[in-house]
Amino acid sequence: MKKTLYNYYIIDRLNRGMRVKVEKDLGAEYSAQGLSGEERMTRRFEYLASLEVPHIHKDEKIVLMRTVANLPDVYTEAEWTEIRKSHYIHELGYVSNLSPNYATTISKGLLAVRETANEYQVRMIDAIISLCDRYRAEAEKMGREDIVEVLTQVPRYPARNFREALQFFRILHYSLWLEGDYHNTVGRFDQYMYPYFKKDIEDGIYTRETALELVEDFFLSFNKDSDLYVGVQQGDNGQSMVLGGVDAEGNDCFNLLSELCLEASRNLKLIDPKINLRVSSKTPLSIYEKGTELTKVGLGFPQYSNDDVVIKGLERLGYSHEDASNYVVAACWEFIIPGVGNDIANIGAVNFPALVDKVIRENINGDFDTLIGKVKTEIKNECDKIRESINNVWFVPSPIMDLFRADKRYNNFGIHGSGIACAADALAAVQKYVYKEKKVTPERLINALDSDFADDAELLHLLRFEAPKMGTGSKEADDLGGMILSSFADALEGHTNCMGGKWRAGTGTAMYYLWHARELGATADGRRAGEPFGTNFSPSLFAQIPGPITDIESFTANDLTRNMNGGPLTLEFAAGIFNSPESIQKVAMLIQYFIKRGGHQLQLNAVNLEAMKEAQANPEAYRQLVVRIWGWSAYFVELDKDFQDHVMARQEYNI
Amino acid sequence: MKLFAKAKSLQTSSLFTITYNFEFMNGLIFDIKEFAVHDGEGIRTTVFLKGCPLRCVWCHNPEGLSPKKELYLKQNGCLGCGRCSIPCDHEECREIGRCLHVCPKNLISVAGARWEAKALADKLLTHKSFFDTMGGGITLSGGEPLLQADFCVELLTLLKGQVHTAIETSGYAKSEDFKKVISLCDFVYMDIKLADSELHKKYTGVDNKIILQNAEYLKQSGIPHTFRTPLIPHITDTEENLWEIKGIVGGSSWEMLPYNPLAGAKYASVGRKYFLS
Ligand code: SF4
Numbered sequence A: 001m002k003k004t005l006y007n008y009y010i011i012d013r014l015n016r017g018m019r020v021k022v023e024k025d026l027g028a029e030y031s032a033q034g035l036s037g038e039e040r041m042t043r044r045f046e047y048l049a050s051l052e053v054p055h056i057h058k059d060e061k062i063v064l065m066r067t068v069a070n071l072p073d074v075y076t077e078a079e080w081t082e083i084r085k086s087h088y089i090h091e092l093g094y095v096s097n098l099s100p101n102y103a104t105t106i107s108k109g110l111l112a113v114r115e116t117a118n119e120y121q122v123r124m125i126d127a128i129i130s131l132c133d134r135y136r137a138e139a140e141k142m143g144r145e146d147i148v149e150v151l152t153q154v155p156r157y158p159a160r161n162f163r164e165a166l167q168f169f170r171i172l173h174y175s176l177w178l179e180g181d182y183h184n185t186v187g188r189f190d191q192y193m194y195p196y197f198k199k200d201i202e203d204g205i206y207t208r209e210t211a212l213e214l215v216e217d218f219f220l221s222f223n224k225d226s227d228l229y230v231g232v233q234q235g236d237n238g239q240s241m242v243l244g245g246v247d248a249e250g251n252d253c254f255n256l257l258s259e260l261c262l263e264a265s266r267n268l269k270l271i272d273p274k275i276n277l278r279v280s281s282k283t284p285l286s287i288y289e290k291g292t293e294l295t296k297v298g299l300g301f302p303q304y305s306n307d308d309v310v311i312k313g314l315e316r317l318g319y320s321h322e323d324a325s326n327y328v329v330a331a332c333w334e335f336i337i338p339g340v341g342n343d344i345a346n347i348g349a350v351n352f353p354a355l356v357d358k359v360i361r362e363n364i365n366g367d368f369d370t371l372i373g374k375v376k377t378e379i380k381n382e383c384d385k386i387r388e389s390i391n392n393v394w395f396v397p398s399p400i401m402d403l404f405r406a407d408k409r410y411n412n413f414g415i416h417g418s419g420i421a422c423a424a425d426a427l428a429a430v431q432k433y434v435y436k437e438k439k440v441t442p443e444r445l446i447n448a449l450d451s452d453f454a455d456d457a458e459l460l461h462l463l464r465f466e467a468p469k470m471g472t473g474s475k476e477a478d479d480l481g482g483m484i485l486s487s488f489a490d491a492l493e494g495h496t497n498c499m500g501g502k503w504r505a506g507t508g509t510a511m512y513y514l515w516h517a518r519e520l521g522a523t524a525d526g527r528r529a530g531e532p533f534g535t536n537f538s539p540s541l542f543a544q545i546p547g548p549i550t551d552i553e554s555f556t557a558n559d560l561t562r563n564m565n566g567g568p569l570t571l572e573f574a575a576g577i578f579n580s581p582e583s584i585q586k587v588a589m590l591i592q593y594f595i596k597r598g599g600h601q602l603q604l605n606a607v608n609l610e611a612m613k614e615a616q617a618n619p620e621a622y623r624q625l626v627v628r629i630w631g632w633s634a635y636f637v638e639l640d641k642d643f644q645d646h647v648m649a650r651q652e653y654n655i
Numbered sequence B: 001m002k003l004f005a006k007a008k009s010l011q012t013s014s015l016f017t018i019t020y021n022f023e024f025m026n027g028l029i030f031d032i033k034e035f036a037v038h039d040g041e042g043i044r045t046t047v048f049l050k051g052c053p054l055r056c057v058w059c060h061n062p063e064g065l066s067p068k069k070e071l072y073l074k075q076n077g078c079l080g081c082g083r084c085s086i087p088c089d090h091e092e093c094r095e096i097g098r099c100l101h102v103c104p105k106n107l108i109s110v111a112g113a114r115w116e117a118k119a120l121a122d123k124l125l126t127h128k129s130f131f132d133t134m135g136g137g138i139t140l141s142g143g144e145p146l147l148q149a150d151f152c153v154e155l156l157t158l159l160k161g162q163v164h165t166a167i168e169t170s171g172y173a174k175s176e177d178f179k180k181v182i183s184l185c186d187f188v189y190m191d192i193k194l195a196d197s198e199l200h201k202k203y204t205g206v207d208n209k210i211i212l213q214n215a216e217y218l219k220q221s222g223i224p225h226t227f228r229t230p231l232i233p234h235i236t237d238t239e240e241n242l243w244e245i246k247g248i249v250g251g252s253s254w255e256m257l258p259y260n261p262l263a264g265a266k267y268a269s270v271g272r273k274y275f276l277s
């Protein structure tokens, strides 16, 4: 990629200076006129699209960037209060975490899609086309005949080649964000784009190098406006791309385009798109090696998911074989189905350490089996409570998103499972020291928990550093982890949600590894009050882990096909380990082992602790330092300090 | 035996006799490291045996030198709370002089744990399914593993046929010990650090004659092996030294290990001073 182009958007961020803020209170205006939701969304879209001013960088091939900085809400505060009275509103109320079917529209063109669209969609399509026409005019003015040619064809007509397909994608993806949908994922890009790519390569239009350059230009487009895309932190924006994986017949679909995507991400070192790699027991080591080459650069990509386990697990939840085989991930790691999925994969979360803590405190004087029975009951009660609290889910209408979702076949709700390892560890410690060895009396334990271990340094040490924990090779802790996983799945199984779908149990934490932990006092695993849990399905921060093999064996000890909402084991490696081709190969073997053991999802980080320390002290010098958070990656210096500190405290493997 | 008499005159010599004092077949281990990627074919689990008769000035495992348990104090993040210095009544803390069970940062540990060969073999073989699936195996390292030759023999006998085994040795051992241990290994890494005997004495504390004899044996043994030379700036990486080692190595495989500038990091933890700092 040309340095000028990269610098413009990434280093100097000059495009951001062109933005204008919309001051109008659209909600109030629409409310006064008594407009329907569809009408409001359509009007806003038409209005914002009309405000957009075309800007084309002289070196870019894939165009469209935002110049409108904000999307004023289409409802007023008072209206929201009213809506909330009778509905469950998920997060911001706008649709999110979906995987649209871009491919069909790219192959048909918007004019053909317009034929069968509803009135709102027709107006929005017209607004998109008119915006693209202004871009074409701008390109003409600049003498960029190539862009003029592309925009003459798309988005009106079907893409005829790879470049048009990429530009078309950019237009559609951009439109979703402008509609107000968020966490708009990319899906199986290397599959639906492959026919265009393959044809152009075969026709000799691109060499490997020029194709790579175009993919890089395209990848850059995900980063032009991403600071406008809201999430818990900057970077949490759901632009997830899924590469590789099998088709419904079980054939491995990793192709040259998949390979170029890994390479483009490695070259650009940008936090978007977020790269996921689907693998299975059939995947050859060479693909893991390519993935590891990407891990090496420190973005926290790719995240791996195991087709053998995930497809089976999704089928168990009622997804058809064909749809399950086509799975992708939502913003972070939640498994969803492109085009036909309407799942809400992150509608709630269970705080396992809190439940277990409550049970321990109430039942420590009884026997251990009773205590475990109570844990199961408590998990069930908590899941019931969550289920019952979610009724009448309502979303702001999303006419554009609906263009890309032919039928909403799946309406399942996913629940995160936060702190599974911490909870299992607390039970394992109690089992060993209070019940088996009787080394710690119930009173001593409860006193220490109540006082946050203030007067019992020895008990803190015992529970925190010496006790059995998940990830350390303790069968007891792993079994208790398994008990939690299956109780969680049992508690949700067989229930129907308010949209007629099922409930899915997961192993992810999202931001709850901080949020849930903040509210929770000291726990029997030696965690002190307020200290965070591990992210997702990972060991606690102070588990004394002998190494990554033990860690992997622990987190693959249990059947995960019933906990199919997603949430990876994370392994952190000191960046230096990736320095030789030999060690790249060995890390690749480790991943392969995880997959062969039946792990569902794995994410690896190359950690540079020194750089993080310096970045905290001197943020300006480290603006491009990227770290992995829980299902996305971010620029370290743009994170709140508690997120920074957590990344720095995670277990790390050295050589 | 003459050689051993000679070794006795050195500061480190007394270590050499330790091997023969182990009445029970247990070994002193200072670390077991999973996922070692530089210690042989495939992914290795490396067992570090404690105690070494050499004192290479560049040694990066200072906690592996003494053949006794010793206090290991991590240097990072001490709160200065003093808890560890308050006398306690734990048996295991007595020989260490600090309490092992109170540090809120877990900075205090013992370098050196006694393992019976059988228990250690069982532990190592918990990853047998990994080695069977992915290749790799177990590497004995140190310190100098041959200082606990009988223990190595017993451990390797238990591992034989189950998993690929390798050893990393300085080669400084009685030739009968050397022979019996390496005959049980699937692969041998042996250091040739310095060819010149005077320089060898100067920088490692011992003469290299026995090492060179064992190297000759290894070359003829038919056991797959590689010689290694750590490249220490101005000490071992001189043209002269490498040229001479090349001659010693002959047709065997030989690799040079780049010097790790972080080598001195652990010295303060065991209360030693790093010569090359
Ligand atoms: S107990 Fe730990 S933190 Fe406190 S003085 Fe001792 S080493 Fe330092």
Ligand code: SF4
Pocket: B052, B053, B054, B055, B056, B058, B059, B060, B061, B064, B065, B142, B143, B144, B170, B204
């Ligand atoms: S032989 Fe190895 S362990 Fe012994 S002193 Fe030399 S470098 Fe250290």
